[in-house]
Amino acid sequence: MIPYSSALAYIDTFLNTEKSPNFSQYARHYNLKRITSLLERLDNPHKKQRFVHIGGSKGKGSTATYIASILNQAGYRTGLFTSPHFVSPRERCCIDNTPISQNDFAQCLIDIQPAITYVLKQQDRWGRLSFFELYTALSIYYFAQQEVDWSVIEVGLGGRLDATNIVQPELSVITPISLEHKKVLGHTIADIADQKAGIIKSRTPLILGPQPKSAESIFEKTAKHHQAPIIRVPLDLKIKEHNLNGQLFDFDSYSNLSISLAGPYQPTNAATAVTAVQNLKLNQKLSSMAIGKGLAKTKLMGRFQVVSLENRPQSLVDQVILDGAHTPDSIEALFQNITRLFDNPKLIVVVSLMQDKQITSIGRYICRFADLVITTQPFNNQRVTAAQMLAENWKAFGTEIMSVPDVRKAFQISIESNADLVCVTGSIYLVGEILKQLNISNIDINLKP
Structure with missing residues (x-):
């Protein structure tokens, strides 16, 4: 077993597009060849899980966390992969709201090391292996190893060529789009939406949050092409209380839903999560109590x-x-x-x-x-x-x-x-x-x- 600190130091030697001064320069290296090869050599752990895949510009991490919390409260063992991290890289990979342990992190890295070595040898053909691709592979491998019931995966950047787009989800979710990462994703809302739409899969339901008109048309066109039914998040939100301790609101048929987050956008994120879990094929009917507790227990850093x-x-x-x-x-x-x-x-x-x-x-x-x-x-x-x-x-x-x-x-x-x-x-x-x-x-x- 290598020390956890050594595992972190090793991963830090890889291309970190999140902090790279040449961030946009590496856009040409975005492809799914490296992550595909990594996971193939790990016996395709992404083909042994049930996924919810969340993209968008605003609120995707919050929405992913709400979804995972609701599923956990409903009795499902749930993996959650988000990025970037605030303090510890282990925040990115959680099961039932518990970050991967230092020992498991180090052991997973040892387990995937042969696959990493192989992909590194293909660098001239496929481009440089990135920090984010390693965390994606490690988390998917860990979730399979731990036999989770559901894996909730947040897109890192864009969608179409993001490493997380290796998954075949039961449900895709796209939160509101805005202008971001223009040098990589494009200079208009429509350009960016086209990249985000890359996570829409054939005959897989799409949960669609509120969108600008130019983005909406892109998502409709892509969903139609893939025969993916669109389920729009209802806009019938009624905020009843809003203070520094959180918010109380009604949504759809649910009354007095409570969240501990005071950000004005959080009820919409929570509503998107509720709409998503309502449309999952679960083993048993999702109770109002699981939804209420899942939202109320959600904690997030760095969001108001x-x-x-x-x-x-x-x-x-x-x-x-x-x-x-x-x-x-x-x-x-x-x-x-x-x-x-x-x-x-x-x-x-x-x-x-x-x-x-x-x-x-x-x-x-x-x-x-x-x-x-x-x-x-x-x-x-x-x-x-x-x-x-x-x-x-x-x-x-x-x-x-x-x-x-x-x-x-x-x-x-x-x-x-x-x-x-x-x-x-x-x-x-x-x-x-x-x-x-x-x-x-x-x-x-x-x-x-």
């Missing part, structure tokens, strides 16, 4: 996560909001929610953005609400927009801006201020660094090199 700082030494701020919003739409929803739930707070925003984001649009919106913006960067490579560059780009918006590249220092400055509230946003990687700084959700906290 409110953290109390009242007992933290040197902090003059009582609360911080952690939210990985990184598109204009999600940033707008974030700050509208802050306005709704807080009484005109003096607000400091700590922010970092990747180079491929809509930097000016996002900055304009943040500066409308913030009393002070602190720009920073969670790691140093060319995919991250330099803190100083963000500050320069946004200085004309009329809000005080500080450039503090060091994340720990940037956050410490924010919580030692006389603000009422701090919001950390713009990047999942930034939120992850702050979670580590606060010692929250770090399941590898005792890991030794």
Whole structure:
């Protein structure tokens, strides 16, 4: 058995398109040949499972987590694969809400090592094997080994050529589409929808969340071609309570559904999950209790996560909001929610953005609400927009801006201020660094090199 820390170090030697400074350059290497070969040499574990496959731009990770939680509450042993992770890579691979253990992680990597070695020899033909493909293969292998009843798989990027598209699901789910990763997926909603539509499979039902018209037509055309029935998420949501502890809402025939997440988009994500599980072919009828408990028990990091700082030494701020919003739409929803739930707070925003984001649009919106913006960067490579560059780009918006590249220092400055509230946003990687700084959700906290 190799140490878990050595397993992580080994995987980190592979191409990480999530953090690569040449992110868009590697688009030409996106194909299913490497993941297909990997899994073939592991006796095709993806052909021994029942999958739900979730793509989209907004809320796909949340929706996947709700689905897995409901299935778990209904008595099904359920695997969940999501990405990226906030703090520990083990977050990506969970069974019944429990991350893969360090020992199982290391053992699975040993088991798949011969397959990895084979695929590496085909690099000249198939392109470089990636960090994400390894995590995908490891998780699918682990779920098969553990004989889960259902595997809920979130798409990493796009859909058509994403490594997760190796699965043949019982159900495909597409959450709302927005402009993202334009250098890889295309520059229009229709282009992006065309890539996302790649997860639609022959005669496999498609659960479709609310969409822009140009995306809707792409999904309809693709579904028709594949003879895949479309089941649209009903829009009859009624929010009854909404506060920092969560939300209470009615949906379809269900009354008083409760979620512990305060983000304004979460009821739609929950409704999408309910619609999905209602349309799965299960061994027994899904009870209202399983749906209610599954939603209520769902916990998510970095989605309008409110953290109390009242007992933290040197902090003059009582609360911080952690939210990985990184598109204009999600940033707008974030700050509208802050306005709704807080009484005109003096607000400091700590922010970092990747180079491929809509930097000016996002900055304009943040500066409308913030009393002070602190720009920073969670790691140093060319995919991250330099803190100083963000500050320069946004200085004309009329809000005080500080450039503090060091994340720990940037956050410490924010919580030692006389603000009422701090919001950390713009990047999942930034939120992850702050979670580590606060010692929250770090399941590898005792890991030794």
